[in-house]
Amino acid sequence: MSFDELIGHLYRALFARHPSPRSLFPTSMEFQRAPLARALWYLIEHLDRPDAIVETFTQLGRDHRGLGLLPAQYAAFETALGEALRAQAGPRWTPELGQAWLRMLRFGVTALVRGAEAALREPPFWRATVTSRRLLAPDLALLRLRPHETFRHRAGQYVALESPRLPRTWRPYCPAGAPGAREDIEFHVRRTGPGGVSDALVGGTAAGDEVRVGPPRGNLTLDDAADGELRLVARDTGWAAMKALLQELDRRHPWLTVVPVVDTSPERARDRMAAALTRGPAPAAGRP
Known part of the structure; x- marks a missing residue:
């Protein structure tokens, strides 16, 4: 699956159905693609660690308050992403595959909404x-x-x-x-x-x-x-x-x-850092 094409489908579907959130995003969406791709990969690769997903996506929901996104708008994002996945999969799409993706997406989106709601009382x-x-x-x-x-x-x-x-x-x-x-x-x-x-x-x-x-x-x-x-x-x-x-x-x-470990030579700096990190603890003399 090409995440670049998938994310392109996602934003087209989202803004076609819900034009109002478009004003909350940058004029160029180029810098939004990489963070979204990383979030999707994280979701896929940590399905066996639901606690890690909840913690990470709750934080993402809090962070996105700066964009002005409201918790209710994540439902539109979930729908648009499902539509993008169907378009990307083409004839390989099956109802079973759709249900698996939907469960995964809703798990992540639920954590996003939780984070966004927790941050409603703090300034964005x-x-x-x-x-x-x-x-x-x-x-x-x-x-x-x-x-x-x-x-x-x-x-x-x-x-x-x-x-x-x-x-x-x-x-x-x-x-x-x-x-x-x-x-x-x-x-x-x-x-x-x-x-x-x-x-x-x-x-x-x-x-x-x-x-x-x-x-x-x-x-x-x-x-x-x-x-x-x-x-x-x-x-x-x-x-x-x-x-x-x-x-x-x-x-x-x-x-x-x-004790700073610095050097104008990268090679010497690495050697000095390695030596500093492998030294034993300093004596406690002089401490109160």
């Missing part, structure tokens, strides 16, 4: 102003945003950002700093290709522009009850989440010592 997004944009490299920018309203998140969580240059298209990023460390929220954005959100943020965003920030998500957070050694490994812009976690740790434990 926060408006924020870009206070500074600094290019660290031709394809890497450091952005600082100032939310217009109170925005609470935990170190290690991620949020989705939407650029005014690419309306209704969102991409997740981790704030690079513990909450409350400063009034602005810092993001490290690497351009991954032309035409996407990262391209708009790195190459087309300036101080004074307004962006939208989605609700905080994710569980890469510190356990208050956790104790013992902690090793944080990241590369490139993945350092943002680690920076936030380290700042939070520093507030809790003044004795904290950070």
Whole structure:
């Protein structure tokens, strides 16, 4: 089955029967295809793990609140996807096959609706102003945003950002700093290709522009009850989440010592990281 053709059938069927949701999606649907394909593959490959499907698709339902989708609109999506599957299968379609797909789809859509309903009382997004944009490299920018309203998140969580240059298209990023460390929220954005959100943020965003920030998500957070050694490994812009976690740790434990493992040579950096990760735990002397 070609997922690209299937998704094309899906959107044509959805917008033909229900034109109103079309305004909630980007002008170009190109950037919607890959996430939808990944979600469908996840659903197929995890049918033997229903708990994982419920957790993942409930989160997807919460995340899609930023698009303005309402729980009732997922029923139209389910119907359109069933129609697309029948068109894609052609003469191979049978009632038994249809029932199997329907059960699978309804299981995933039920979790999506549950997530969307759970998020109805929280804002779908926060408006924020870009206070500074600094290019660290031709394809890497450091952005600082100032939310217009109170925005609470935990170190290690991620949020989705939407650029005014690419309306209704969102991409997740981790704030690079513990909450409350400063009034602005810092993001490290690497351009991954032309035409996407990262391209708009790195190459087309300036101080004074307004962006939208989605609700905080994710569980890469510190356990208050956790104790013992902690090793944080990241590369490139993945350092943002680690920076936030380290700042939070520093507030809790003044004795904290950070030993960065960096090198201008990728080969030496890998060797130094391997050596650091295989070392035994540091002595506890000096800790309170």
